[in-house]
Amino acid sequence: MTHTLHRTGTPIDQAADYTLMAMATKDANLKGSREKLVGVLRICLKHNPINIGDTQQGDMYLLGSAEEVFKRMVDGAIAHAHFDNKENLIKSLKEIREADLGMSVIVTGLFDEVKDCCAQAKLTPHTAALSLGIWGKTELLPDKKKLDIHTMCGHAMVPVALLDSVIAKVKQQKLTIEEAAVELTKPCVCGVFNPTRAAELLRRLL
Amino acid sequence: MRIIQEECRGCIEKCSVYCPTQAIIRDDDVATIDRDRCVECYNCYRMPCCPYDCFEPEDLAWPRSFRRAMSDPITVDNRTGVSGRGTAEMKTNDVTGRIRYGHFGIGVELGRPGVGTSMRDVEKVCIALAPHISFEPKNPVTYVMKDTKTGKLREDILGEFVLSAIVEGDVLIEKLEAVLAALKEVGGEVETVFSVGLSSRVYPDGSLVFKDRLARLGYTPYLCGKTNVGLAKPAFVEELR
Numbered sequence: 078m079t080h081t082l083h084r085t086g087t088p089i090d091q092a093a094d095y096t097l098m099a100m101a102t103k104d105a106n107l108k109g110s111r112e113k114l115v116g117v118l119r120i121c122l123k124h125n126p127i128n129i130g131d132t133q134q135g136d137m138y139l140l141g142s143a144e145e146v147f148k149r150m151v152d153g154a155i156a157h158a159h160f161d162n163k164e165n166l167i168k169s170l171k172e173i174r175e176a177d178l179g180m181s182v183i184v185t186g187l188f189d190e191v192k193d194c195c196a197q198a199k200l201t202p203h204t205a206a207l208s209l210g211i212w213g214k215t216e217l218l219p220d221k222k223k224l225d226i227h228t229m230c231g232h233a234m235v236p237v238a239l240l241d242s243v244i245a246k247v248k249q250q251k252l253t254i255e256e257a258a259v260e261l262t263k264p265c266v267c268g269v270f271n272p273t274r275a276a277e278l279l280r281r282l283l
Numbered sequence: 284m285r286i287i288q289e290e291c292r293g294c295i296e297k298c299s300v301y302c303p304t305q306a307i308i309r310d311d312d313v314a315t316i317d318r319d320r321c322v323e324c325y326n327c328y329r330m331p332c333c334p335y336d337c338f339e340p341e342d343l344a345w346p347r348s349f350r351r352a353m354s355d356p357i358t359v360d361n362r363t364g365v366s367g368r369g370t371a372e373m374k375t376n377d378v379t380g381r382i383r384y385g386h387f388g389i390g391v392e393l394g395r396p397g398v399g400t401s402m403r404d405v406e407k408v409c410i411a412l413a414p415h416i417s418f419e420p421k422n423p424v425t426y427v428m429k430d431t432k433t434g435k436l437r438e439d440i441l442g443e444f445v446l447s448a449i450v451e452g453d454v455l456i457e458k459l460e461a462v463l464a465a466l467k468e469v470g471g472e473v474e475t476v477f478s479v480g481l482s483s484r485v486y487p488d489g490s491l492v493f494k495d496r497l498a499r500l501g502y503t504p505y506l507c508g509k510t511n512v513g514l515a516k517p518a519f520v521e522e523l524r
Contacts, residue, residue: 080356080367082509083396083478091507102375103364105517132356132366135329153364170512179516181375188508192489195512203513204376205491206388206482207504212466213476217398224396232356232367233397233446234326238300264301264330266356267367 080132080231081185081269083208085224088187090277094229095166095186095194096269097121099156099173106179107153113178114156115147120172121158128159130268138262138272146268157268163194170198185269226278230265239264244282254279284321284328287337288313298332303446304399322399322446323351346439349402352423353445360423368392368449369423373482377511380519381419387454387493388482389416389462394447395478402427402436402443404473408450409434411469415462416452424448456492460500485510487523 081096099117101110118129122143129143130136132155137143150156160166166184173182184191188207195202211218218224219237227237243257252260258276291313298314299307306320307327314337328338343351352358353368360369372390373382382388391408394400405424412418413434418425429435454462466479481504483491497504 082480082507083392083505084507085505086507088506094507098374100365100371100374102371102378102515105375105378106515107364133359134357139329153359155366174514177514179514181377181511181515183374183509183511185507185509187506188510189506191508191510195510198512200512200514202485202489202510204373204382204482204511205485206373206390206480206509207491207494208507209463209479209481209497209502209504211396211476211478212470213473214398215476217476218396228396231395233303233395234324234356236300236303236326237397238302238305242296242300264326266329 080267082206083228083231085228090225090274091187092190093161094271094274095160095163095184097158097160097166097169098183099180101153101180109152110180111150111152111154113180114154115150116176116178117173117180117182118143118147118156118158120176121169124165124168126158126165127161127271127273128262128268130157130266131155132267135266136262136268138259139266155267159269159271161271161273163190167194167197170194170200174198174200222278222282226261226275229270229275232267234264234266235261235270244279247279247283284316284323284325285339285341286314286316287339288315290335291337292335298327301326301330301332303397319444322354322444323347324354324446325351325357346443349427349440349443350445353448362426363421368447370419370421370449370451372451373509373511375515377513377515378517378519380521382453382482382484383521384484384523385456385492387456387459389452389454390480391450391466392447392478393450394445394475396476398476399444399446400448400475402440402445404475405448405450406434406436406441407473408469408477409436411465412450412452412462415458415465416454419451419453422449422451424450456496459493459496463500463502
């Protein structure tokens, strides 16, 4: 479930791409975790996330609203909020620290920028993961620009075929770029797909 | 997954684009599922892509049910309590203490991004890593391992094709070079891609156990990373010696 670690892209693009995730641990703090995980996401919701989701239920674009995501969450949910800027992430982290909800909170983004966010929120990073990229038969991969969009859903629920399909629809003027980005966002059930960044990347592909 | 062919009107362009493994194919005038390629991810069923509700989940018996466990992010592994690919890795390390000072965690995700993998290729990577790592016990790939000393998987699972599977373990930092060499070699032997992630406790000075060593070995990690900010309770306590 390293679903946000291996996102590809340029540093400039990734400077507008931060995932905050919260989860409980079986046999430790899972019982009663629903309210705490919803609590984390409600804090995030105050600071303009561009996506909200729970891996086990779906994201706000598929379910219709953040409230619908909250309603369906259960103990052991894997809660996500996605931000397109650092400032909103920092505000969320500060409030989550103050709320002291006891859930594991993980942030994915440019590593040094996240380090700075933690410092500003008075948090001490505990553990970190870095990606060494893609190995093996890399000739099977799509081109780099498409990969940058595809890897925003680490579970591969946004196939390249869907990407090609929405690009064709934009060219035929059946969808706007923003509508196409939303169509790509829906299958990513976790809510870690960034529609703002997807729209920008689609613009460059067209 | 199956398609109710009596109801299908053949508008395959609407549904097939949601299949990450191109398993929805045309059969005469209707759509059908290529069962070898289908990884049971349920994306076609979950998305409102069929105007006639033709997608119908099947009761999946073992070992085909393993496809869904490794492909549908919504499924929860009851042993670990984790959805996605069934393992928490470093994400709950502030509670579990899975990754300690002086060690690093490794996660090799076969089939990612978006290619899929046979379990035979997963086994190749397990065998390559077995001499160097301790496989994570709370991980769905380790659960289907016949022998954690050799990395061999159970025979009944080897014919399965999944969207991705994470081989995961704990490694002493002194073994970093050997692990990367083993991965490089096996990378030439598999018919798929794999994404490699390393995790570490963050030391008091902000450093990670492998970062300088990686640089000396000529590896440059992605700029994007994942940080557990240490807020969980009850916290796992480890003294740095």
